[in-house]
Amino acid sequence: MIKQKKKIRFESLGIETIVSNGIHYSWDGEIDNLHDHATQLRQRYAKKGFYKDNKDTYDDIEAERKQYGDKINGTLSRFYKFQLHPPPRSLGLYIHAYIRKGLSKETAIFVRGHEEAHALYCLGKAHLLGKEVDKICGTNGFTEEAFRMMNPIHDIALFELIANYGGRHALVLAQLAEKINIKPEEIIFVLNS
Ligand SMILES: [Zn+2]
Numbered sequence: 001m002i003k004q005k006k007k008i009r010f011e012s013l014g015i016e017t018i019v020s021n022g023i024h025y026s027w028d029g030e031i032d033n034l035h036d037h038a039t040q041l042r043q044r045y046a047k048k049g050f051y052k053d054n055k056d057t058y059d060d061i062e063a064e065r066k067q068y069g070d071k072i073n074g075t076l077s078r079f080y081k082f083q084l085h086p087p088p089r090s091l092g093l094y095i096h097a098y099i100r101k102g103l104s105k106e107t108a109i110f111v112r113g114h115e116e117a118h119a120l121y122c123l124g125k126a127h128l129l130g131k132e133v134d135k136i137c138g139t140n141g142f143t144e145e146a147f148r149m150m151n152p153i154h155d156i157a158l159f160e161l162i163a164n165y166g167g168r169h170a171l172v173l174a175q176l177a178e179k180i181n182i183k184p185e186e187i188i189f190v191l192n193s
Helices: 034-047 060-074 105-122 126-137 142-150 156-176 184-192
Strands: 005-010 015-020 023-031 077-083 093-100
Touching: 005 023, 005 105, 015 105, 015 126, 023 034, 023 105, 034 093, 093 105, 105 126, 105 156, 126 142, 126 156, 142 156
Parallel strands: 023 093
Antiparallel strands: 005 015, 077 093
């Protein structure tokens, strides 16, 4: 049987890609309470038999709330991926990204780009971001190739490094579209703030 394909779009990065029908990406936008949203998502997927990872169960939701408390609301954004396990028994991957309400315009653009780059990495498609970075920087395929090499190496430092490229790329696109007015050195500042 031929698997059906569909297109998903990472708006902040200006990237579209073709994926299997079982893969879903949702940009949930600006959220009042990150923890409540995470809890709702986890409850919704747990009822369907989806888990954030193999260790999670429905009961863990309240344990996580106790462990992290309000800390989760101190972060800028969250990224969740739910999957049915184990493949190939079934295939389903739901990725949600969202950010805290009330961030500055530039920070909101950066963190959305950061989270959308995480989503690309999870789909094994970090090179698509590298390709866009090459177009802007004139680096002639170097970043695309570097990200292609990095993607299978599941290392948290690389994961965050590539995500920060996503954040900066989102700022560059917003600047080019004249949605913001920010100098290149300030893009670095947003990254570090
Ligand atoms: Zn991150």
